[in-house]
Amino acid sequence: MNKSTDIMTENTMLEVRNIKRDYELPGGLFKPKKIIHAVKGVSFKLERGKTLAIVGESGCGKSTLARMLTFIDEPTGGDLLIDGNKMDTRPGHLTAEMRQKVQIVFQNPYGSLNPRQKIGDVLGEPLAINTSMTAEERRHRANEMLIKVGLGPEHYNRYPHMFSGGQRQRIAIARALMMNPKLLVLDEPVSALDLSVQAQVLNLLADLQDEFGLTYVFISHDLSVVRYIADEVMVMYFGEAVEYGTRDEVFSDPKHEYTRTLFKATPKADVESIRARVAKKKAAAAA
């Protein structure tokens, strides 16, 4: 953020310059219009093959940012550069080629898959829309991708309700990867999953990143997950990036008050802190 240069280096996958998003709440007869500044000018740069984690509480604008990165929402200000090209985010100006570079995986794997669509069709649909592949080729690609995410060809003809939460999230990831994107935005991809399943999905994401050289923007509110997966960390608070740096910088020396509050609030599961707590409670009970 500090050393921002105007020349994109070869290695930069994503650059965001002072991006903003305002939402307008319509007024009524006696109520004036109100403008909500959901994202108030955020800038960052992300290198190819790296992971940026965005942390913050609900309502801090992290999902709005994700929606802008994936062109679901149009920014009201600022620039978005992907793979060295400035994106024209006005409606109707986006080409299919631009859209293919960025894909998104949503939080809730139960809501993000169409219950009436077979898994094979879920995976084949982006190919059918964007490419001229034959049905046979699409089927082949879908089966390949199912194996890549740890499922199998036998799942091709099944419906989403036949899968567990972790499996559905694998399908959502597979769908996002069908168009060979370069940038994957993951909006709380593991927060709806059990601990053991969470570990499997995080490992899968790490494997896929190595294999395809993917760049991740990983949105999460769980600091232990962020510490494990991120190269760079950005903390958002009321629409602003209050902290931005490499993982080690942020975790070892948090600058902003809110980041420190966040770290303090995270439950500690190491033996030392438990011992301290138990001792404290005993002392309080004795007194």
Next chain:
Amino acid sequence: MALLQIENLTVQFETATGWFKAVDGVSMSVEKGEVLAIVGESGSGKSVAMLAVMGLLPWTAKITADKLLFEGRDMQGISAAERRKLIGKDIAMIFQEPVASLNPCFTVGFQIEEVLRVHLGLDKKARRARAIELFNQVGLPNPEERMHSFPHQMSGGQCQRVMIAIAIACNPKLLIADEPTTALDVTIQKQILDLIMSLQMKTGMGLIMITHDMGVVAETADRVVVQYKGRKMEEADVLSLFENPKSNYTKALLAALPENATGDRLTTVSAFFDGNPEPAPEARA
């Protein structure tokens, strides 16, 4: 005498393929002033076991237990009327979704006063005074004004504070908190956990904390029960559980925590654990 004693509790539901055991022979007990955490993944039967104790399961559930005692009193044979007198007064429960567990049609003031009217029979003035006192106790700002708010006008954290106020309104002997902070932000989670723990310390009530989060267990529990697929895998005090877990499943759970990651991949549960609950993996219908 234990506050709550459960021995060999089994809860079954009938499915198209036969009876499904959601809870399978679980025993546990809570003493007065003790914090017991029940930890497990979804489907481990941790909530169902407590709902069975509260009598909140639908009639389709088949509940059997050798012992189901609250303060030495059998909870299985008691009538619905007697149970209603107990639930909400001596045993109270906090649920996961604070906004959903409050009635959207009534103000939160009405809902807390209802508890005080039904269980304690206080008059209107005393009810109001006590309600405001309780809102103060759980740290709601402007309690007098808040009395007239509807649940949708408050944030999730504030709604959870109202739920806690309702739960502790009659000074319960046992509080069951079912994932009380899962739907909340980390900073709010900390506040709510601190609140529950300080209330527990002050009143000396028994507390059962149902959670899937090892961090919450580490921050709150005295003793821990680990459940998997309806069975109890391990029971230990909190320090020995984290220091020296006995069952393979607990080991696997702890290893899967991202903060315990060694190397660049996480250890998954399958590395330790074959997926079978250890004691007598009998055929499941």
